[in-house]
Amino acid sequence: MAEIVIKDVAKSFGAFTALHSIDLTIADQEFMVLLGASGCGKTTLLRIIAGLETPSQGEVWIGGHRVDRLPPRERGIAMVFQNYAVFPHLTVFENIAFGLRMKKVPQPEIDRRVSRTAELMHIEQLLKRYSGQLSGGQRQRVAVARALTMEPDVILMDEPLSNLDALLRLEMRAELKGVLAASKTTTIYVTHDQVEAMSLADRISVMNGGRIVQAATPVEVYRNPAARFVGSFIGNPPMNFIPAMKVGEGKWQVAGLTLDGPKADQDRLEFAIRPEDVTVTPGGLKATARVVEPLGAHTLVTCDVNGAPFRAVLESDLRVAPGDDLSLAPKSDRVRWFDPETTMAV
Amino acid sequence: MSVATVADVPRPVAEVNAAGKFLFIAGTVLLCAWVLVPIYLLVVNTLSSPQEVSGFPKTAIPSFDFGSLQFFLGFAGVVRALWNSVVVAVLTMILSIGIGAPAGYALSRFEFPGKATFRMLVLMTRAFPLPLLALPLAVMFIRVGLDDTVLGLALVHTTLAIPFAVLITFSIFSGIPIELEEAAWTLGCNRLQAFQKVVLPLVLPGITASAIFAFTISWNEVFAASVLTVENRTLTAFLLQSLSVSPMHLKFAGGAALVLPALIFIFAVRKYLFAMWGIANR
Numbered sequence: 001m002a003e004i005v006i007k008d009v010a011k012s013f014g015a016f017t018a019l020h021s022i023d024l025t026i027a028d029q030e031f032m033v034l035l036g037a038s039g040c041g042k043t044t045l046l047r048i049i050a051g052l053e054t055p056s057q058g059e060v061w062i063g064g065h066r067v068d069r070l071p072p073r074e075r076g077i078a079m080v081f082q083n084y085a086v087f088p089h090l091t092v093f094e095n096i097a098f099g100l101r102m103k104k105v106p107q108p109e110i111d112r113r114v115s116r117t118a119e120l121m122h123i124e125q126l127l128k129r130y131s132g133q134l135s136g137g138q139r140q141r142v143a144v145a146r147a148l149t150m151e152p153d154v155i156l157m158d159e160p161l162s163n164l165d166a167l168l169r170l171e172m173r174a175e176l177k178g179v180l181a182a183s184k185t186t187t188i189y190v191t192h193d194q195v196e197a198m199s200l201a202d203r204i205s206v207m208n209g210g211r212i213v214q215a216a217t218p219v220e221v222y223r224n225p226a227a228r229f230v231g232s233f234i235g236n237p238p239m240n241f242i243p244a245m246k247v248g249e250g251k252w253q254v255a256g257l258t259l260d261g262p263k264a265d266q267d268r269l270e271f272a273i274r275p276e277d278v279t280v281t282p283g284g285l286k287a288t289a290r291v292v293e294p295l296g297a298h299t300l301v302t303c304d305v306n307g308a309p310f311r312a313v314l315e316s317d318l319r320v321a322p323g324d325d326l327s328l329a330p331k332s333d334r335v336r337w338f339d340p341e342t343t344m345a346v
Numbered sequence: 347m348s349v350a351t352v353a354d355v356p357r358p359v360a361e362v363n364a365a366g367k368f369l370f371i372a373g374t375v376l377l378c379a380w381v382l383v384p385i386y387l388l389v390v391n392t393l394s395s396p397q398e399v400s401g402f403p404k405t406a407i408p409s410f411d412f413g414s415l416q417f418f419l420g421f422a423g424v425v426r427a428l429w430n431s432v433v434v435a436v437l438t439m440i441l442s443i444g445i446g447a448p449a450g451y452a453l454s455r456f457e458f459p460g461k462a463t464f465r466m467l468v469l470m471t472r473a474f475p476l477p478l479l480a481l482p483l484a485v486m487f488i489r490v491g492l493d494d495t496v497l498g499l500a501l502v503h504t505t506l507a508i509p510f511a512v513l514i515t516f517s518i519f520s521g522i523p524i525e526l527e528e529a530a531w532t533l534g535c536n537r538l539q540a541f542q543k544v545v546l547p548l549v550l551p552g553i554t555a556s557a558i559f560a561f562t563i564s565w566n567e568v569f570a571a572s573v574l575t576v577e578n579r580t581l582t583a584f585l586l587q588s589l590s591v592s593p594m595h596l597k598f599a600g601g602a603a604l605v606l607p608a609l610i611f612i613f614a615v616r617k618y619l620f621a622m623w624g625i626a627n628r
Contacts, residue, residue, distance in 0.1 A: 052528050072531040085529035089547045102534030
């Protein structure tokens, strides 16, 4: 059982505040992804949980023990680093066995556990090699195997796939998901890749500017972004935003179209819709197609709506040419509204 | 007009390249000769008999007569001086690595106030001319009883070697990614264990190189050795002292005894010394 509780954790580096009062609870065996652009504090948060960084304030609890003052080795964690950190002077076998040797595990037990994780990560034939003789993907496998052999309560991963090429990343992603689900550990995984986050996570914590903006399931984060940032950061192409003006109680004017919306006090809101949530139906938003990109399954059309770019993902059998006028009707249950002042969802 | 244009015919590119190539090769040969010819003469004369050294005509090929060397080793005080040189150099090596390597580690791993100033100060110690320091040091050493001892001289040589020890080890430690240490911490090591099990095996060749460099600095140093020792002279100081009274073949043999170890050591560790100055040598 290793539930992780983070209470009011903040971190400053001199005058720079990397994390502002983070509160987060990660359930036992949950796969939590910390997602955000570079510099948002996600790696700092991970390193605080690992014990490689000391928080300026707040508490970290792992499995019911307060750990924020303990060194990394006493926290029951294992970590996989972005650049793998495979020890170059040791063989793959000794790399994987390193943590077990530190724990003074008897040799037969070491042999058994190393060969089991090596088999799991498909690196049995590499055990006698040194890291200089391995490819990036193989090094990554060694790093994961080294973490798994420790049978930790918590595995922390810092952008483990970002140094791999695209195809290998796809393959490793699926494999990681399977291996980690079977290992029944709690996992915290840092990435800036939203596709990786969506495909791996039980829950995603979207971070921006040292704060967690939203922590929810991938679908929830995608469908109901808690803030404008989440909507614009997640999804490719990102969400479309159009300024809306109040024209009556619960009535909003969006690019010349009057739509039903929330009964809010604000005079202005932002109307938001995902590119795939519009249909070409009369009586919708007036749009002029600018760029048409057929992608096979769909066609991505970048249009002008009210003088601003607006992306729509349309059926590929629809014939659209640049310069065509379209009427794009938003699916009413998929429309979201944001307060332009606070950038939060309304 | 037309006459001027005729004179201004561009030379073929190949011709210019050839001229540049000639200059390059000539420069290289000159520089190599600058270094190698004295060493060659030294070796030839060392490996010749005393009669050949002082006589004429000279030969380009040594006769492999060990008479000069034998005379050198048999000369009163030489063996003692050689031994002193070795002891002082070894002490310097141990002290400068013992003090310099932790400083290099701290510089590469920790952020602390005054880090840039500290690095500057380390280099600044080389800015003081040794003659300026030697006299007050001699007085101080006499007061505390360190005068004319190998330890006293080793301390002075250590001050000379430390800046290099700090800077070389700093670059060596910086070459080891911090993640390797962090990985070791997460795998059950404390700071010391991580250093022993991960960092030390990786830096050992570089540290050895840096130690050898400190050894050579002490081995070659002559000024402090001459000023601070009287009875316990090192080889450099001994040879300098007896320069005017010793025969030619003794000077040559002594010179070779000084040059060769330093030359061999520096050659063995050249890769790390290049790394110190940021020149890749791969």
